[in-house]
Amino acid sequence: MKKIILKAGKEKSLLRRHPWIFSGAIQRVEGAPDFGDTVQVHAADGRFLALAAHNSKSNIAARVWSWDQKEQIDAGFFRKQIAAAIDARTALSLAQHGNGMRLVHAESDRLPGLIVDRYGDVLVMQIGSAGAERWRDVITDILQEQFKPACIYERSDSDSRELEGMVPRNGVLRGMLPDTVEVIENGLRFKVDVIEGQKTGFYLDQRGNRALTETMAAGRDVLNCFCYTGGFSLYALRGGAKSVLSMDSSADALRIAGENLALNELDALRAEWMEADVFHALRKLRDQGRKFDLIILDPPKFAPTAAFAEKAARGYKDINLLGIKLLRPGGLLFNYSCSAGIGAELFQKIVAGAALDAGVDAQIVHYLHASADHPVLLSFPEGEYLKGLVVRVAG
Numbered sequence: 001m002k003k004i005i006l007k008a009g010k011e012k013s014l015l016r017r018h019p020w021i022f023s024g025a026i027q028r029v030e031g032a033p034d035f036g037d038t039v040q041v042h043a044a045d046g047r048f049l050a051l052a053a054h055n056s057k058s059n060i061a062a063r064v065w066s067w068d069q070k071e072q073i074d075a076g077f078f079r080k081q082i083a084a085a086i087d088a089r090t091a092l093s094l095a096q097h098g099n100g101m102r103l104v105h106a107e108s109d110r111l112p113g114l115i116v117d118r119y120g121d122v123l124v125m126q127i128g129s130a131g132a133e134r135w136r137d138v139i140t141d142i143l144q145e146q147f148k149p150a151c152i153y154e155r156s157d158s159d160s161r162e163l164e165g166m167v168p169r170n171g172v173l174r175g176m177l178p179d180t181v182e183v184i185e186n187g188l189r190f191k192v193d194v195i196e197g198q199k200t201g202f203y204l205d206q207r208g209n210r211a212l213t214e215t216m217a218a219g220r221d222v223l224n225c226f227c228y229t230g231g232f233s234l235y236a237l238r239g240g241a242k243s244v245l246s247m248d249s250s251a252d253a254l255r256i257a258g259e260n261l262a263l264n265e266l267d268a269l270r271a272e273w274m275e276a277d278v279f280h281a282l283r284k285l286r287d288q289g290r291k292f293d294l295i296i297l298d299p300p301k302f303a304p305t306a307a308f309a310e311k312a313a314r315g316y317k318d319i320n321l322l323g324i325k326l327l328r329p330g331g332l333l334f335n336y337s338c339s340a341g342i343g344a345e346l347f348q349k350i351v352a353g354a355a356l357d358a359g360v361d362a363q364i365v366h367y368l369h370a371s372a373d374h375p376v377l378l379s380f381p382e383g384e385y386l387k388g389l390v391v392r393v394a395g
């Protein structure tokens with residue numbers, strides 16, 4: 001059997017069921033495992049700890065498949081894990097809002113490095129670990145057998161793949177990709193560009209937060225920063241916003257946003273779209289004296305890891321300060337960070353600092369997270385990447 005023996009004391013995180021083994025924790029590797037091979041992980045005193053997928057090219061040298069020494073890591077294992085992920089979503093009635101869903105959420109669904117998103121009858125798979133890469137064909141077969149989708153598409157092109165020693169991959173795995181892929185969410189229709197869109201094409205994680213925005217938009221002038229394909233904008237329009245100005249730097253995203261607006265027959269007269277760098281555009285709006293009642297800040301990941309936290313904190317502070325200054329008294333700031341490297345506490349401090357610098361009193365009225373199809377495994381706090389605050393500036 002191929003084995004990893006840890007240095008003395010380095011078994012502690014595994015005993016708490018944290019699924020990553022960093023290269024620096026390893027004393028020696030036995031049996032020359034190949035990329036993605038299953039290895040037994042043992043403590044320095046010889047105790048069995050876990051079965052894991054090995055990756056000598058990554059700083060995360062192994063990711064745990066199972067804590068049970070008797071487990072066979074084979075097609076049956078993946079069938080069982082995928083079924084468990086689906087069962088959890090069924091038990092929580094997560095499909096009520098429409099036909100889009102994250103079916104498998106990697107480590108938090110006990111399938112490290114594997115993401116599967118569903119958009120109607122199209123599945124998009126993203127592989128970010130050597131182990132999932134090794135079992136890619138088996139996993140694809142299981143998804144085909146379970147869902148019989150029109151298409152399984154692979155979007156294994158996230159930046160983190162390079163850190164795992166893998167080249168990007170993007171293409172059809174099974175079936176045929178329809179000309180247009182659409183997702184229906186709470187009765188709204190969104191086109192999804194699975195080939196070139198962000199992530200797997202759509203931000204399913206913001207579903208619940210978009211719905212909350214709708215309930216608070218009536219009669220308000222809304223500014224949606226980093227709008228992508230118009231998610232928050234369409235909900236705000238349907239919720240009766242007086243006006244919605246949406247900004248993004250991507251012309252492709254804005255083109256799809258325009259199509260989505262038409263698709264839902266929402267009032268185009270209340271919607272304004274702007275291709276712009278938000279950092280500049282917010283300053284311009286400030287200089288023009290524009291004011292809003294509800295501002296959404298949903299920027300891309302500024303800090304992929306904790307190492308980038310300081311630079312990221314400056315970015316969040318900057319847009320928060322500008323955002324708060326653009327709000328009328330009583331205005332609402334919907335404010336997100338999807339950086340795993342910025343914890344909830346630090347994020348709240350950044351927002352507090354921005355309110356202080358703006359010279360306003362403000363209250364948190366909602367603490368927000370990703371939708372329930374993006375669960376967080378308690379033993380894997382890194383899974384809690386998306387946090388949001390709804391802040392109300394005193395009237």
Ligand code: SAH
Pocket residue numbers: 198202203206226227228229230231232247248249250253276277278279298299300
């Ligand atoms: N809120 C969206 C998702 C936002 S994703 C939704 O619910 O669907 C982040 C978006 O920020 C992407 O569309 C990306 O194109 C855009 N972006 C990244 N940097 C930007 C910048 N400096 N200025 C404007 N948009 C930016």
